[in-house]
Amino acid sequence: MQVITDLNQVTKLLPPLALTMGDFDGIHRGHRALLERTTEEAQKLALTPSLLTFDPSPKKILDKLAPDNYILTIMEKQFILERSGIKLAIFIPFTLAMAQMSARRYLREILLGKLNMKKLIIGYDHHFGRNRRGNFRYLSMAASRYAFTVEQVAPVKSNGRIISSSAIRKALDAGDIAEANAMLALPYFITGPVLPGMKRGKQLGFPTANLQPAAEKKIPRAGVYFGAAAFGGKLHRAVINIGHNPTFNNSSLTVEAHLPGFSGDLYGKQITLIFLQRLRDEMKFPGPEALRQQITVDISRSAELTLPPELSFFV
Numbered sequence: 001m002q003v004i005t006d007l008n009q010v011t012k013l014l015p016p017l018a019l020t021m022g023d024f025d026g027i028h029r030g031h032r033a034l035l036e037r038t039t040e041e042a043q044k045l046a047l048t049p050s051l052l053t054f055d056p057s058p059k060k061i062l063d064k065l066a067p068d069n070y071i072l073t074i075m076e077k078q079f080i081l082e083r084s085g086i087k088l089a090i091f092i093p094f095t096l097a098m099a100q101m102s103a104r105r106y107l108r109e110i111l112l113g114k115l116n117m118k119k120l121i122i123g124y125d126h127h128f129g130r131n132r133r134g135n136f137r138y139l140s141m142a143a144s145r146y147a148f149t150v151e152q153v154a155p156v157k158s159n160g161r162i163i164s165s166s167a168i169r170k171a172l173d174a175g176d177i178a179e180a181n182a183m184l185a186l187p188y189f190i191t192g193p194v195l196p197g198m199k200r201g202k203q204l205g206f207p208t209a210n211l212q213p214a215a216e217k218k219i220p221r222a223g224v225y226f227g228a229a230a231f232g233g234k235l236h237r238a239v240i241n242i243g244h245n246p247t248f249n250n251s252s253l254t255v256e257a258h259l260p261g262f263s264g265d266l267y268g269k270q271i272t273l274i275f276l277q278r279l280r281d282e283m284k285f286p287g288p289e290a291l292r293q294q295i296t297v298d299i300s301r302s303a304e305l306t307l308p309p310e311l312s313f314f315v
Contacts, residue, residue: 001082004090005055010114017088018042018119019111021052022126023059023165026071027080030123030156030163032185037153038121039085047118050088051081052111058094070216071168071184076191083313090115103129103138112146120150158183175221177275186313187227189274190217190255194266197256198248204292206299208241208256209266211273219255220275222282226302229259230314231271236262239295239302240273246284247291260299272314277305 004010020038024031035051042049055074059065072080074091081089092098092110106129111117120139128134139150155162163183171180172188181187190213197210209229213219222243229238238257244250257273279298285291 001078001086002088003078004088005093007090007092007110007114014088014114014116015048016046016116016118017050018045018047018121019050019052019115019117020121021128022123023057024051024053024072024077025057025059025165026168026184027077027084027186028071028156028163028165028168028184029158032084033156034121034123034153035081035084035086037151041119041121041151042087045119048087049085050090050115051086052090052092052115053077054094055091056094058099061094061096062099068216069169069218070214071165071172071188071218073191073214073217075214076189079191080186100130103134104142105129106134107139107142107146112148118148120148122150122152124152124155126152169218172218172220175223175278175281177220177225177278180220181276186310187274187276187308188220189272189314190219191270191272192217192255194269194271196267197254198245198250204288204295206258206292206295208258209271211255211257211271213255219253222253224279224282224298225275226277226279226305227257228274228276228307228311228314229257229271230274230311231266231269233315235307235311235315237302237307238273239279239298240275243282246282247288258295258299260303274311274314276308 018038018041020034039049057065136152143150168180168183177188192212194209195212220242225240227238227240229236236259238259240257242255244253279301
């Protein structure tokens with residue numbers, strides 16, 4: 001997949017594109033429908049399947065998204081797109097000046113002039129340009145004049161509700177990983193390097209990998225989760241803890257995972273923690289022995305759960 005991060009990089013005419021565009025935070029099942037439709041149309045029309053998105057997100061620039069609320073980091077987003085069938089991904093740096101650009105100018109200068117778009121696939125609620133004028137109605141009227149076609153994809157629902165990035169964030173805030181995963185195309189995951197921690201897990205007999213998430217990454221509600229760790233081309237079962245370790249009165253939030261049966265040095269390695277099921281809330285225990293007994297229960301409970309086959313995506 002070719003990646004363009006600056007429109008000034010486009011110095012010659014691109015091949016004709018089948019293009020979808022939007023924020024794509026989470027690349028949830030609704031986004032996946034857009035990607036699949038784009039690749040289908042590209043194959044049928046002999047176009048290059050492409051995606052236009054933004055970094056940073058328009059919601060961040062317009063103060064509609066907290067800086068630590070991204071479902072996907074840009075690297076995680078590219079990781080998924082690499083395997084989606086998209087051949088060209090354009091990440092435009094969004095600015096306040098761009099927010100004031102008219103829909104007509106955006107269409108003519110960027111979508112048609114820079115990107116050579118011939119087919120546009122958008123979501124049911126997509127819009128662009130000043131005052132949100134660049135919607136499906138506007139594009140439908142402009143299509144014949146500028147020699148492109150446009151298609152709007154219907155919303156995708158989960159449990160009777162339209163899937164959205166905001167609904168996924170709400171589920172993560174509640175620790176409802178099952179609901180979040182039902183809306184996502186892949187189980188929720190966090191990628192980052194393993195750093196030295198307090199080594200309390202090792203002292204209790206359960207060594208953990210202490211992950212450092214990206215600053216912008218959305219962290220699920222504190223608690224203990226069953227999941228998997230992916231690194232080195234392999235998957236490992238994992239019991240993941242998010243919280244402040246209240247038994248030891250830690251002030252900082254940690255994301256750490258115990259990998260039953262694994263032994264080895266993970267310091268400095270980049271790993272991916274995948275969240276599959278919430279086991280329990282964060283708890284304060286009267287002392288280390290009570291905590292050790294509970295961790296034994298958590299591991300025993302996790303041993304009864306299975307890793308779904310779709311996790312092969314991560315290896």
